[in-house]
Amino acid sequence: MTDAAVELRRVSREFRRRRTSLLTPAPVVHAVRDVTATIARGERFGIVGESGSGKSTLLRLVCGLDRPTAGEVVVDGRPVHDQPPRRLGWLRERLQLVFQDPMSSLDPRMRVRDIVAEPLVAQGRHAGKRERVAELLERVGLSADAADRYPHQFSGGQRQRISVARALAPGPDILVADEPVSALDVSVRAQVLNLIDEVVDGFDLTLIFVSHDLSVVRHVCDRVAVMQRGEFVEVAPTEQLFSAPEHPYTRSLLAAVPDLQQALAGRSAQDLAAGVDTEG
Amino acid sequence: MVSAGERVVLGVEGLSVGTARTPLLHDVSFSIERGERVGLIGESGSGKSLTALAVMGLLPEGLSATGDVRLSGRSPARRNLLGVGEREMARLRGDSMSMVFQEPMTALNPTMRVGDQVAEVMLLHRTQPSRAAVRRRVVELLERVDLPDPANLARSYPHELSGGQRQRVVLAIALANDPALLICDEPTTALDVTVQATVLDLVVRGVQERDAAMLFITHDLGVVATVCERVLVMYGGRIVEAGPVREVFTDPRHRYTQGLVAASDLTGAEGRREHAALPTIPGSVPPAGAFPDGCVFRSRCTHATEVCATLPPWTPRGEHPAGAAAYGYSCFHPAGGRGEGDD
Numbered sequence: 001m002t003d004a005a006v007e008l009r010r011v012s013r014e015f016r017r018r019r020t021s022l023l024t025p026a027p028v029v030h031a032v033r034d035v036t037a038t039i040a041r042g043e044r045f046g047i048v049g050e051s052g053s054g055k056s057t058l059l060r061l062v063c064g065l066d067r068p069t070a071g072e073v074v075v076d077g078r079p080v081h082d083q084p085p086r087r088l089g090w091l092r093e094r095l096q097l098v099f100q101d102p103m104s105s106l107d108p109r110m111r112v113r114d115i116v117a118e119p120l121v122a123q124g125r126h127a128g129k130r131e132r133v134a135e136l137l138e139r140v141g142l143s144a145d146a147a148d149r150y151p152h153q154f155s156g157g158q159r160q161r162i163s164v165a166r167a168l169a170p171g172p173d174i175l176v177a178d179e180p181v182s183a184l185d186v187s188v189r190a191q192v193l194n195l196i197d198e199v200v201d202g203f204d205l206t207l208i209f210v211s212h213d214l215s216v217v218r219h220v221c222d223r224v225a226v227m228q229r230g231e232f233v234e235v236a237p238t239e240q241l242f243s244a245p246e247h248p249y250t251r252s253l254l255a256a257v258p259d260l261q262q263a264l265a266g267r268s269a270q271d272l273a274a275g276v277d278t279e280g
Numbered sequence: 281m282v283s284a285g286e287r288v289v290l291g292v293e294g295l296s297v298g299t300a301r302t303p304l305l306h307d308v309s310f311s312i313e314r315g316e317r318v319g320l321i322g323e324s325g326s327g328k329s330l331t332a333l334a335v336m337g338l339l340p341e342g343l344s345a346t347g348d349v350r351l352s353g354r355s356p357a358r359r360n361l362l363g364v365g366e367r368e369m370a371r372l373r374g375d376s377m378s379m380v381f382q383e384p385m386t387a388l389n390p391t392m393r394v395g396d397q398v399a400e401v402m403l404l405h406r407t408q409p410s411r412a413a414v415r416r417r418v419v420e421l422l423e424r425v426d427l428p429d430p431a432n433l434a435r436s437y438p439h440e441l442s443g444g445q446r447q448r449v450v451l452a453i454a455l456a457n458d459p460a461l462l463i464c465d466e467p468t469t470a471l472d473v474t475v476q477a478t479v480l481d482l483v484v485r486g487v488q489e490r491d492a493a494m495l496f497i498t499h500d501l502g503v504v505a506t507v508c509e510r511v512l513v514m515y516g517g518r519i520v521e522a523g524p525v526r527e528v529f530t531d532p533r534h535r536y537t538q539g540l541v542a543a544s545d546l547t548g549a550e551g552r553r554e555h556a557a558l559p560t561i562p563g564s565v566p567p568a569g570a571f572p573d574g575c576v577f578r579s580r581c582t583h584a585t586e587v588c589a590t591l592p593p594w595t596p597r598g599e600h601p602a603g604a605a606a607y608g609y610s611c612f613h614p615a616g617g618r619g620e621g622d623d
Contacts (some may be wrong), residue, residue: 050472051443155564185323186499187561190543194557212472219546219558256477260544263505264526272506273481276474 004074005174005206006039006062011071011081012230013057031057032068033230041173044200044207046221046238048214048253054230055210059178062208063097064088075174093123096167098196100179102159106151112137112162113147119169136165139202140195157188164195174206175199181216193220214257218242226250252276287313289460289493290335290377291357295347297327297334297517302569304343305330305517309605312461312493316602317484319504319525320497321540322514325565328497331514332463335495336379337361337369351377353460375405377461378454380483382469384446388438394449395434398422398456407457421452425482444475448482455486462487465497480507501544505529510606513537516566516576521609523597533597533609536561536577575611583613 012033019026032054039045049055060066061073064080073081076094096119099105106115116133120126134144140161151159160180167175177196181189193216200207211217217224218238225235226249234247245251255275259267290312297305305327312318320328334345350357353376361369373379378401381387389397398418408414422430425448438446447467454462464483468476484507487494496507504511504525511528513521513536521534532538539561546558563580571579575592578584592610600607 050474157564185565186501186540187323187543188564190558190560193546194560197557214473215546252474256473258477258480258500258502258506260502260505260529260541263502264529267506269477269480269484269506272477276477 003041004038005041005076007074008035008037009072011035011061011068011073013061013066014069030230032061035232037225037232037235039206039208041206042204043223044209044221046217046224047210047227048212048217048224049227050212053227055227056178059176059210063095063176064091089123092119093170094172095174095176096170096172098163098167098175098177098180101183102156102163105163106159108151111147112149112151115162116165116169119166123170132169136168140165156184157191160184160192161195164199168199168203172205174208176208178210179212182211182213196220214253226253289314289352291350292335293348295334295345295349297330297339297343297345299342304568308519310512310519310522311602312495313602314493315491316510317487317494317496317508319508319511320495320514321499321501321504321511323499323565325568326514327517328514329465332379332465332495332497336373336377336463351461353377374401375457376459377463378459379463379465380450380454380467382466384443384450385438387450388446390438393435393437398449398453401453401456405457421456425452443471444479447471447479451482451486458490459492461493463495468503501529501541516571518576520577522605523607533614534611535581535583535613535615538615587612
């Protein structure tokens with residue numbers, strides 16, 4: 001075991017688009033370009049960027065759901081980038097995901113009990129399933145009778161709790177959250193952020209947290225990578241990134257966030273727009 | 281002489297909306313003056329969009345509205361819009377009042393060039409003397425919302441544009457006939473932050489240039505504080521608190537507003553909270569029709585007592601030019617704040 005939970009070594013992922021002419025080669029989209037990073041065990045690592053910046057593609061590479069066109073992805077010292085899915089069973093035990101949309105990421109035809117137990121079943125761990133589900137539901141703040149109900153009977157925040165319970169089921173070391181609170185209301189968002197905080201602390205997890213919302217990332221993460229056009233343009237400890245951003249794109253992102261305190265101090269929409277780099 | 285009443289563009293009195301069985305909006309009253317930007321905030325399911333749709337006469341089938349909605353646009357407000365019928369409403373929509381929706385892709389017709397869609401609203405309402413004038417105005421409007429190469433862009437279809445560009449087109453359509461009232465329903469929620477910043481700037485500029493009234497619906501308190509002067513806080517189909525943005529957000533009275541402000545503040549006033557638990561509002565927004573009687577918030581409120589089972593009266597907080605409904609709250613156990621005895 002090494003100290004790095006996840007290592008990315010010059011990872012790139014290119015997508016070839018349909019060719020538009022017989023005479024020119026097919027255009028290539030560089031979704032992720034030459035990303036290198038080391039995420040330490042126990043770290044809370046944030047990735048921010050706007051839509052199309054490559055956040056989700058990078059995440060898919062880390063989770064072994066897609067393969068990079070160049071570079072290496074190493075999780076817990078073991079390579080992920082060159083393995084076929086059937087040889088990644090170990091990764092599913094180590095690394096689990098919470099998705100953005102709590103409605104579409106839960107099977108509407110399955111009871112919560114089966115949803116939470118599914119990662120265990122997939123790995124052939126049937127013994128003690130029922131107890132494990134009850135324990136997990138309690139851990140994420142749901143009552144035991146939730147197990148018999150269906151996802152549509154829960155609110156968005158509760159569904160996200162179910163997603164977290166499912167992610168915790170195989171006892172992972174790494175939790176990957178892809179915009180877990182973007183679809184939630186403000187009051188519920190705080191509940192789910194607190195829950196993620198609690199389980200990451202309680203189970204000693206490494207957290208990879210992807211979001212487009214800088215204030216959420218600031219609250220959750222120790223270190224943040226800013227992604228633009230497939231590249232990490234800046235990686236820095238959270239406070240440093242927010243107090244002294246170095247890259248112009250980071251500065252322009254930070255300037256564009258409508259902040260309640262600053263707005264009350266007289267920051268108008270014009271001021272917000274003025275801070276934005278228009279070349280993007 | 282212009283009295284305060286003559287500056288009022290939109291006056292809503294006792295607006296209630298519901299299905300035959302389930303009431304969804306209760307006794308909503310507010311007014312917006314010319315040049316005033318008012319925010320309407322609350323979580324999903326609180327009735328924000330329903331309020332906007334009722335004003336625009338766009339309520340889905342099966343919902344009916346009672347109350348009094350008056351708009352003074354080109355002509356002074358003589359009639360209650362809830363009773364004038366579809367023909368008259370169609371005459372007002374896109375002319376005296378217009379709306380920007382959340383999702384710019386669904387708001388635009390995918391089979392029609394964007395320039396034609398901007399032109400349509402002027403042709404329908406006959407606000408330009410000739411087709412040539414309409415064409416010139418389309419390019420001018422697209423230019424005013426900072427779209428690059430407007431003459432060429434007018435010939436493109438919505439799918440060729442980015443989300444931000446589409447929302448600019450929607451805004452150009454909404455502003456084409458210089459409306460007296462612009463309603464924006466979460467216009468930037470689907471956009472990236474940098475794009476959001478520029479679109480918000482355009483919305484505010486467009487409204488200011490026309491001295492129009494604006495109702496801005498959002499759930500993002502930072503956005504409201506940036507864009508609006510006054511705010512209405514909605515929960516469970518009722519306006520539970522209203523007032524100038526600064527007072528409501530720094531010194532909220534209603535317990536719901538207090539919870540909302542606390543839960544939104546991820547960084548804290550003095551920088552980041554070091555992994556400290558965030559303040560939350562317990563539970564979640566009940567489904568429509570399942571809100572408690574009396575105070576709508578009492579099922580989630582930690583301060584609720586027996587008295588909350590009756591409807592809390594509206595408590596005015598101070599003088600406001602737009603009337604008592606514009607600055608106050610309805611709560612039996614208001615949060616204290618700094619000025620304890622200011623009423």
